[in-house]
Amino acid sequence: SAVISQKPSRDICQRGTSLTIQCQVDSQVTMMFWYRQQPGQSLTLIATANQGSEATYESGFVIDKFPISRPNLTFSTLTVSNMSPEDSSIYLCSGGHATNEKLFFGSGTQLSVL
Amino acid sequence: GESVGLHLPTLSVQEGDNSIINCAYSNSASDYFIWYKQESGKGPQFIIDIRSNMDKRQGQRVTVLLNKTVKHLSLQIAATQPGDSAVYFCAENKGWTSGSRLTFGEGTQLTVNP
Numbered sequence: 001s002a003v004i005s006q007k008p009s010r011d012i013c014q015r016g017t018s019l020t021i022q023c024q025v026d027s028q029v030t031m032m033f034w035y036r037q038q039p040g041q042s043l044t045l046i047a048t049a050n051q052g053s054e055a056t057y058e059s060g061f062v063i064d065k066f067p068i069s070r071p072n073l074t075f076s077t078l079t080v081s082n083m084s085p086e087d088s089s090i091y092l093c094s095g096g097h098a099t100n101e102k103l104f105f106g107s108g109t110q111l112s113v114l
Numbered sequence: 115g116e117s118v119g120l121h122l123p124t125l126s127v128q129e130g131d132n133s134i135i136n137c138a139y140s141n142s143a144s145d146y147f148i149w150y151k152q153e154s155g156k157g158p159q160f161i162i163d164i165r166s167n168m169d170k171r172q173g174q175r176v177t178v179l180l181n182k183t184v185k186h187l188s189l190q191i192a193a194t195q196p197g198d199s200a201v202y203f204c205a206e207n208k209g210w211t212s213g214s215r216l217t218f219g220e221g222t223q224l225t226v227n228p
Contacts, residue, residue, distance in 0.1 A: 004157075033215070042203060043158070043218040092157055102148055103216060105157035 002027050004106035006093050012112045013083055020079045021109045023093030028073035031096040033103065034066070038089045046091075049076040083113045126225045133191040135222045137204035140185060146207035148216065149178060149189045153200045161189070161202075191224075199226045 003026040013019050023032070032049040047068055048056040055068035070076040080087050090110050094103040127133050139147070145166040150158035164171045164178045164187075171178050177190040187204050201223050205216040 042220050045215060045217075048215065094157075101146075102160050102163055104160065105150075107155070107157045 002029055002095050002097065002104040004093055004095055004104055006091075006106035006109050008109055009107065010110040010112075012114060014114055015084055017083055018079055018081045019083065019111060020077050021091055021093070023076045023078070023095075023106060025074045025095045027097075029095035029097055030073070031098075031103070032070060032076045033094045034068060034076070034078045035092040035094060035105075036089050037092060037108070043092065046078070049078075080111065083111075085113045087111065088113045123220065124223045124225070126227060127194050129194060129196060129226055129228050131194055133189075133194045133198070133224060133226075135189045135191075135202050135204075135224065137187040137189075137219050138185060139187065139204075139206050139219075141206065141208055142182075142185065144206045144208050147178070147180065147187050148205045148207070149176075149187075150203045150205060150218075151198075151200045152203065152221075158203060194224075194226050196226045196228060199224055 005024045007022050011019055034046040035043040036046055037043045045058050046061045046066055047058060049068050049070040050056060051070045051073060057063060065081055067079045078091060088111055090108040092108045093106045096103040148163040149161040151161050152158045162173045162176050162178050164180050166182060169180055175192045179188045189202060191198055201221045203221045204219045207216055
């Protein structure tokens, strides 16, 4: 298994500002992903965080809005840029040890944008 | 588009009864399925998984059934307890070429009445 820690756990931000969310895994993982979960809804994949290279974004998500870093096998960051109230959501980091295996999730970052 | 969906958004059961949560998927290429439990304020927690070369897999109080003919997945919880109250998601992995990217269903809110 893998224990995934995210911070901050929650934040309230002003419109137009940016927030960087950190994700730390207690063991090296091959795969890391960032998901968004809007209130009462399912999880939507934002991007795959690739070590040492640019993240791979899903349809509807772009690097300018959600820049992602992954400098090593245990750490990643997601930045939500130029925030608007529509960005209010829970952002979840996940990791897995191998392709086509289970993913483990952090507790998420609850973001509210005023 | 291809998606993983659920038959019922809510399920209410009496403590001690068995629960069955259903999930339909549409991608015949999917070869790996996972059930997650998400409690309020927490990230998804892995419950059980099954690969497409299996029809059934059992864990502690939980059983997952896979019917590839009708593209149907179910989670059975035996002797349901109040602590089982949560949202349950099925997730689909479309194969190793998808890089372990999981697609999540809509979720079923399970409520266990004492």
